[in-house]
Amino acid sequence: MREFTEQEQQRREGRAAIEAQDINPYPYSWDVTDYAQSVLDRFDDAIHQPDESGVSKEPFTVSIAGRIMKKRVMGKASFIDILDSSGTIQVYVARDSIQEGYYNGVFKKLLDIGDIVGIEGYVFRTKTEHVSVHATRLVLLAKALRPIPIVKEKEGVVYNEVTDKEFRYRQRYVDLFVNPEVRKTFVLRAKLVSALRSFLDEKGYLEVETPVLQPIYGGASARPFTTHHNALDMELYLRIADELYLKRLIVGGFEGVYEISKDFRNEGLSRFHNPEFTMMELYVAYKDYDWMMDLVEEMVEVVAMSLHGEAKVNVGGNEISFKRPWKRIPLLDAIKEKTGYDLFGKSRDELAEIGKALKLEIDSTMGSGKIIDEIFGEFVEPNLIQPTFITDYPVELSPLAKRHRDKEGLVERFEVICNGKEICNAFSELNDPEDQRARFEDQVRLKDKGDDEAMAIDEDYLRALEYGMPPTAGLGVGIDRLTMLMTGQDSIRDVILFPLLRPEVAEGTEDSDTEDSSEAEPVTSQEA
RNA sequence: GAUUCCGUAGCUCAGCUGGUAGAGCAUCUGACUUUUAAUCAGAGGGUCCCAGGUUCGAACCCUGGCGGAAUCACCA
Numbered sequence: 001m002r003e004f005t006e007q008e009q010q011r012r013e014g015r016a017a018i019e020a021q022d023i024n025p026y027p028y029s030w031d032v033t034d035y036a037q038s039v040l041d042r043f044d045d046a047i048h049q050p051d052e053s054g055v056s057k058e059p060f061t062v063s064i065a066g067r068i069m070k071k072r073v074m075g076k077a078s079f080i081d082i083l084d085s086s087g088t089i090q091v092y093v094a095r096d097s098i099q100e101g102y103y104n105g106v107f108k109k110l111l112d113i114g115d116i117v118g119i120e121g122y123v124f125r126t127k128t129e130h131v132s133v134h135a136t137r138l139v140l141l142a143k144a145l146r147p148i149p150i151v152k153e154k155e156g157v158v159y160n161e162v163t164d165k166e167f168r169y170r171q172r173y174v175d176l177f178v179n180p181e182v183r184k185t186f187v188l189r190a191k192l193v194s195a196l197r198s199f200l201d202e203k204g205y206l207e208v209e210t211p212v213l214q215p216i217y218g219g220a221s222a223r224p225f226t227t228h229h230n231a232l233d234m235e236l237y238l239r240i241a242d243e244l245y246l247k248r249l250i251v252g253g254f255e256g257v258y259e260i261s262k263d264f265r266n267e268g269l270s271r272f273h274n275p276e277f278t279m280m281e282l283y284v285a286y287k288d289y290d291w292m293m294d295l296v297e298e299m300v301e302v303v304a305m306s307l308h309g310e311a312k313v314n315v316g317g318n319e320i321s322f323k324r325p326w327k328r329i330p331l332l333d334a335i336k337e338k339t340g341y342d343l344f345g346k347s348r349d350e351l352a353e354i355g356k357a358l359k360l361e362i363d364s365t366m367g368s369g370k371i372i373d374e375i376f377g378e379f380v381e382p383n384l385i386q387p388t389f390i391t392d393y394p395v396e397l398s399p400l401a402k403r404h405r406d407k408e409g410l411v412e413r414f415e416v417i418c419n420g421k422e423i424c425n426a427f428s429e430l431n432d433p434e435d436q437r438a439r440f441e442d443q444v445r446l447k448d449k450g451d452d453e454a455m456a457i458d459e460d461y462l463r464a465l466e467y468g469m470p471p472t473a474g475l476g477v478g479i480d481r482l483t484m485l486m487t488g489q490d491s492i493r494d495v496i497l498f499p500l501l502r503p504e505v506a507e508g509t510e511d512s513d514t515e516d517s518s519e520a521e522p523v524t525s526q527e528a
Numbered sequence: 529g530a531u532u533c534c535g536u537a538g539c540u541c542a543g544c545u546g547g548u549a550g551a552g553c554a555u556c557u558g559a560c561u562u563u564u565a566a567u568c569a570g571a572g573g574g575u576c577c578c579a580g581g582u583u584c585g586a587a588c589c590c591u592g593g594c595g596g597a598a599u600c601a602c603c604a
């Protein structure tokens with residue numbers, strides 16, 4: 001058994017004292033009729049404010065519930081701040097206004113900051129002009145046995161703000177109620193996903209679900225997580241992308257399908273990478289990547305509008321505008337513009353020379369596509385702040401994309417770069433089964449050379465393509481990154497509720513293996 | 529995986545060139561029926577992340593480990 005801190009012991013004693021009065025510290029429900037924000041919004045001095053005799057034209061009675069965040073006791077009356085899902089409201093608790101005996105018997109001594117309570121009362125404005133609820137009934141709904149961090153604020157200055165990242169990620173439940181802007185971020189994230197979904201639904205695309213557990217992983221270059229199915233005694237992989245399954249559905253005759261779901265990649269963690277992350281993938285039949293660029297512009301603008309009411313956002317001092325149209329520039333042109341080197345038609349060795357001239361580390365295992373990608377990543381990508389379509393990638397980097405209709409060695413693919421980071425990736429989908437087989441075979445050669453991110457041949461996918469897939473445009477959007485951009489967060493952990501962390505040593509388990517005789521004793525805290 | 533920085537009370541932090549710990553808020557006791565970082569008076573609370581080492585003596589110096597952050601590498 002973990003040793004309790006002083007404050008935890010005091011709270012447990014408080015709980016016992018409450019139970020000794022036949023009060024359940026964890027009752028079953030509370031009838032909520034109002035929320036902090038709506039009360040503040042709806043209060044009208046003309047009709048709700050009581051006069052000197054305590055009578056108002058139209059009493060504004062409410063029933064609210066939430067967590068006690070502050071408690072200011074002044075003898076026979078107190079103010080508490082109650083936090084609910086909408087925000088905070090002050091409650092005036094006077095001894096003679098609530099249940100008889102409750103003020104001195106329970107409220108003053110036994111209710112703590114952090115406890116969750118239900119309050120009935122009427123709304124009024126205090127002498128200091130603060131809209132408050134004058135409690136007529138106050139009920140404990142859940143006792144908090146741990147003290148919560150107390151954050152205070154005066155004149156815009158926040159005191160004792162909980163800033164410790166580890167604390168905040170490990171105990172997100174606390175982070176959410178002590179840092180209001182954290183909740184806002186996740187509300188925005190939900191809005192973003194819902195705006196995306198309704199945008200796609202309105203276009204008539206079908207939301208589908210495809211397997212997370214896959215016998216062959218594919219659709220991206222990444223290392224997978226591996227797991228095992230006992231009954232079938234088979235290795236399975238957690239998907240690294242939805243792509244190949246969604247395109248099978250296009251073969252099946254759906255003309256527009258999308259999926260919003262988690263992908264899993266077994267790679268390092270960073271400000272931009274969490275091993276599980278959310279992707280939206282969309283495939284539309286009979287379209288190509290030019291069409292998809294138009295769609296992406298429209299979609300992102302709509303999303304920005306639905307979150308902010310305008311098509312722009314401030315991130316790290318940059319004002320980013322999503323207003324259409326966005327700049328479109330071929331990858332090699334963008335590189336030429338920034339570095340002066342024209343890479344078109346250059347051989348692998350010529351590219352390596354240019355790479356070295358640009359002071360990049362080029363080794364013999366890197367193919368020409370990889371070198372181009374390095375140059376782009378180093379000299380172009382970080383400088384693209386406004387949303388920009390970078391188009392036409394080397395074929396070796398894009399084994400699932402269709403060859404460019406005009407440009408030899410390239411594919412019809414684009415990425416959108418914004419604030420120096422990729423936010424989506426799309427192409428005209430490769431639907432020639434024989435070219436696809438050849439591309440897979442190239443991947444296998446890479447795998448044999450030791451590239452553990454190269455794709456495997458997916459025979460079933462090839463079989464599907466052999467039945468005929470219409471020309472198709474495909475898109476993948478990193479939802480976490482898009483959320484970062486739209487909410488101005490600079491770490492992916494701030495847009496994922498429970499980011500992956502190393503396991504912590506659980507409280508009270510440091511000596512859990514040693515015998516502990518005190519456990520045998522029955523704990524009787526009920527009687528007091 | 530590499531490098532740098534960080535880890536002291538429930539929270540936010542201080543702790544000088546090594547002399548075994550302090551503040552504010554929170555908590556406890558008392559006062560106070562319109563306060564708002566409420567106020568006033570008093571009190572308690574710490575395996576200084578862990579394990580070794582150096583030293584008469586370590587929160588502080590050294591070594592190793594654990595955890596976090598940033599940067600890099602890989603990627604979305």
